[in-house]
Amino acid sequence: LHAMSSNLTLAVTIGFSREMQDAYDAGELDAVIVRQEGSRRGGEKLAEDEFCWFASRRFTLPKGEPLPLATLAPPCGVRAIAVRALDKAGLAWRERFVGGGVTAVVAAALAGLAIAPLARRIAPPGLIDIGPAHKLPKLGSSKVMLHSKVSDPAKLAALRAVAATFKSVAA
Secondary structure: OOOOOOOOOOOOOOOOHHHHHHHHHOOOOOEEEEEOOOOOOOOEEEEEEEEEEEEEOOOOOOOOOOEEEEEEOOOOHHHHHHHHHHHHHOOOEEEEEEEOOHHHHHHHHHOOOOEEEEEHHHOOOOEEEOOOOOOOOOOOEEEEEEEEOOOOHHHHHHHHHHHHHHHHHHO
């Protein structure tokens, strides 16, 4: 991006998709990259994320105890998907770790504290999908979408570069 325009300034905000989408809709943000929630139309699909149950290789499920989860706090959409799937399957669960960011949730899973519902794309080496082996319910997938109101040519070129990079990394 710097090579495209050394005068370009980007302000990047990380947050829950629903909150970012609301800020975009309110005109507070020029563009957002969010998980598709509900039946919203429009935007550009950057990736399709499959969600799975990830844990450390050394993690063992405690017999007779609720499934220990590592998640983000509500209103995290991935957390909501996981909780809904467990409740629908009649599986007991408990929050063992609530992180302030995905990096913290991943760290908790890597440390063997709990199982983390994560997008396969972001699960680092050291975490394995334990869902099939433990007959955990499928979590499905969601689209990662770009919504933009950017019209300035320099900003639009920078946004296209971000979108292309996101797509190439997601592939």
